[in-house]
Amino acid sequence: MPEALWISFAFVLGLLVKGVGLPPLVGYLTAGFLLSGLSSATGLIIESTEVLGHIAHVGVLLLLFTVGLKLKLRSIISPEVIGGSLLHFAITCLVLTPALHLLLALDWTTALMLSIALSFSSTVLAAKVLESKRELRAFHGRVAIGILVMQDLLALAVMSLAAGQTPSQWALIVFGLPLLRPILFRLLDASGHDELLVLLGLLLALVLGGYGFESVGLSSELGALVFGAMLANHPRSQELSKSLWSVKEVFLVGFFLQIGIGGLPDTQALLFAVAAGLLLPLKGVLFFFLLLAFRLRARSGFLSALALTNYSEFGLIVASIALPQWLVPLALSVALSFLVSAPLNRIAHSLYERLAKRLGRFESDKHHPDEQPISLGNTRVLIMGMGRTGTAAYDWLKESEPRLMGLDSDPAKARKHQHEGRNVVFADAEDTSFWNGLHMPSVQSVILALGDIEGKLIAARSLRKMGFRGYIVAHTMFEDEAHQIREAGANDAYLTMNETGVALASHIRNLAHPAPTTQPRQAD
Known part of the structure; x- marks a missing residue:
């Protein structure tokens, strides 16, 4: 029974990893790879089934919905978020595309799509790490999440172009969603404090946000995020977030397991992932200096950049549509970036304390208004x-x-x-x-x-x-x-x-x- 193995391996590896001071999600990733190796060695069928795929998808939607509950739109519509995300995307593509074209002898289209896939950062990992440290609403947390939302919008646009599809005409209904906010507020008020509150969260995240957006040709992930953001100003939004916490955590285990169970890579895929891992510091450094250019202090720029120093699950979605032959190398790159990024973010504050004097030299004399x-x-x-x-x-x-x-x-x-x-x-x-x-x-x-x-x-x-x-x-x-x-x-x-x-x-x-x-x- 594969479900029993998933749960057993996830719990044991999560517990062991937590015991050495790392986030449990690193253990879940490791459990997935061990299950994949066990399947290859023994012939047992432990592949990522449709059930695990649904569990993983539900976990991602619930995470994005709870992130939306803590988002303020005015924190996204800011120069450092819009400018930082667009400039990082453009510079990454301009540098990586010719490099991949020359080094791997790829055609220009494939090199560009790979560059795009590697330019994104993981919304799931960054939100998970920031939430665990209660930093989603801190200045650097809001900047990081804002950039991730911008990247997700870019990813949605790229996927639509790569698939040759456009959202249906009914997608215009989305612009009328703010009109529903008073109704959603009343539903939240009427839901009480028990199981109806949890069911309301599931309804909004999975049905209206997830399935609703998907049915009009938009991303279900974006839908969950949008419906969460619509309730962000309600006084009970944090109560709703806390009521969904344990449900979300359980389903997210499936997401990390699914990445590992995807299969053991060959030598070429492993070399590609190692090379992509070596590029991670450059990705973080670029984010850091771009944010300093928008007058952030060194500490905020460092913490935001560190949260973004990883590769994104959206890159895998882009690859599944435009570059299916590159899905395994990219999946390993994403997993490897998680293994590097998660423990580094755990010690982010103490790490900055050690580097504060060196990094502070790059600050602008004029600081962001939120950081005076x-x-x-x-x-x-x-x-x-x-x-x-x-x-x-x-x-x-x-x-x-x-x-x-x-x-x-x-x-x-x-x-x-x-x-x-x-x-x-x-x-x-x-x-x-x-x-x-x-x-x-x-x-x-x-x-x-x-x-x-x-x-x-x-x-x-x-x-x-x-x-x-x-x-x-x-x-x-x-x-x-x-x-x-x-x-x-x-x-x-x-x-x-x-x-x-x-x-x-x-x-x-x-x-x-x-x-x-x-x-x-x-x-x-």
Whole structure:
């Protein structure tokens, strides 16, 4: 039964890989290759079946839908996204096409299509890595996702031209989709918090977005992304995203398995993949300098470029239509790029810390408006991370502490807080250059309410490194992380669930023993 082998190999390899500090998806890829080798050695039929193909496709659609839920169109329509993606695409094709034509003796059409396939970066991998680090809404995350969306649109155009097909006349209906947004908002409000919410997400991602777009000659992946983006401004969009999280993760395993099970390559395919792997650093370097040309800081350019330093599953789709004979070499190139990119992105922040001085030399004197250094003025209490925990802390303190400020790495979230009357500004606490340009002469206490452990560690270390001697407190879900945060310089780190229990118990105690009230004196 092939399904039993898929699940067993995926779990065992994912667990082993996670144990050595790599993302589980690397284990899923390895499991696919091992299954392919096992099939060749024993004669067992373990090939990628139609069922696995459907599972993989559903996982990709759900991932893109959840990415869409976190997208703001204004973050895509920006010079660095449009200019960076188009320039990278053009330069890659102009350089690689003649090189492939000369080195591999290919005709110009084949060389051009291969260059196009290698120019794209993986939406699936980049979104997965950024999401796992909770950086989809950080500035560099939004830039990377915006470029990936532009690349996906380019890929759709190339596929349409290569197939000699154009979208049907009914595709014009897509331009009327914004009119459906009020209806979608009402459906989301009416779906509650349980299984209906999950079913609504599946309906929008797979049926209306996936099948709907496919039926009018458009990409199902684009449809899932568009329907997610249409709900991005709804207050419950993140709840919908979290409700689909486990479903999406399970189906995505099929995507990575499918790549590996596709078959063991021959020597020529292996050599092509190795050569493509050697080109990966050049791809990342080109992205880095293009983003610096649009006034991004070195850190944002580096993190965005690193997320884009891989090859795309869309390249395989292009190859399946225009270059079927190159599908196996490209598949191996994509898989190899995943094996390189995933672990590098996992250590992206610490890697930049080591290279910050060298890379900072290439920055422009004028910086992007979203990346200006700030001064905290007379702020006494600083809250880093304005999610639910940070917002609750802010609202509790604001009555007794007027000199209060919050920081958040999502500009849209910072603007929302400002509109609601909170003193919140955009700043990425994981940005080394942010700390170099920060002035905080009056700050006495800092609350670390950042979403990920790495951000809390960097913030605590940076605060102590710049000479801050005030009180630093953080929260976390796990005892081992609390120990790391204290070692990084925090005075204390509290366990979130423990503190929730204490807070609930305090409400009961206050009800049982209410504070004494002052009785008015009786007149003599």
